[in-house]
Structures are given as C-alpha cells and as structure tokens.
Amino acid sequence: MSQRILLYKAYDYVEARLVVNELELAGVAAEVHRYSDPETGWIKADVYASRPSQLEAAQRVLAAYRTRRESKAERPDVACGHCGEQNPANFELCWSCRADL
Numbered sequence: 001m002s003q004r005i006l007l008y009k010a011y012d013y014v015e016a017r018l019v020v021n022e023l024e025l026a027g028v029a030a031e032v033h034r035y036s037d038p039e040t041g042w043i044k045a046d047v048y049a050s051r052p053s054q055l056e057a058a059q060r061v062l063a064a065y066r067t068r069r070e071s072k073a074e075r076p077d078v079a080c081g082h083c084g085e086q087n088p089a090n091f092e093l094c095w096s097c098r099a100d101l
C-alpha cells in the first residue's frame with residue numbers, strides 16, 4: 001500500500017470525480033476509490049491524495065469547494081413574480097413562463 005490519505009468522502013462517484021477535477025486543476029494529484037456501502041449497497045466513492053506532500057494544498061482546495069457548495073445550498077428558491085413558480089436562486093429567467101426573476 002502506498003501512503004494514500006483520505007481527503008474527502010463523496011456522496012457518489014460523480015461528486016468524487018468533480019472533487020478530483022478541482023484538485024487536479026490546482027495541481028494536486030488525487031484518485032477516486034469506489035466501494036459499495038455495506039449498509040445501503042449504494043456505490044460510494046472516496047477521494048485520496050496521491051502524494052502526502054500535497055496534503056496542505058489539497059485541504060485548501062477542499063475548503064474552498066465546501067464553502068462554495070454550502071453557499072449554493074443555502075440560497076433559497078425564488079418565487080416568480082409573474083406565475084408564482086419556484087425557481088433555483090441561480091436562475092435568471094423563470095423555468096415555467098420565462099419572465100425575468
């Protein structure tokens with residue numbers, strides 16, 4: 001076994017790939033390991049640092065990733081002033097009637 005270090009427990013493989021992508025953009029070598037959750041049987045994925053020397057850089061990238069994800073999740077939906085449908089906070093036009101939000 002090499003000295004892999006667990007960086008991030010992802011929700012699923014797609015999120016794990018996203019995190020690895022962010023890490024690689026910052027020059028941090030990382031890898032995904034898939035496993036099936038013994039309780040649910042779902043495929044989970046963890047992200048590991050390939051090089052222990054890059055741990056600090058990796059943690060900076062992950063901190064920024066978590067902050068970004070949380071700020072997105074905390075923004076409430078916006079109700080359309082025209083038709084009243086709920087729209088995600090990052091939408092500029094109503095998905096239903098195309099009015100400006």
Ligand SMILES: [Zn+2]
Pocket residue numbers: 080081082083084085094095096097098099
């Ligand atoms: Zn609308």
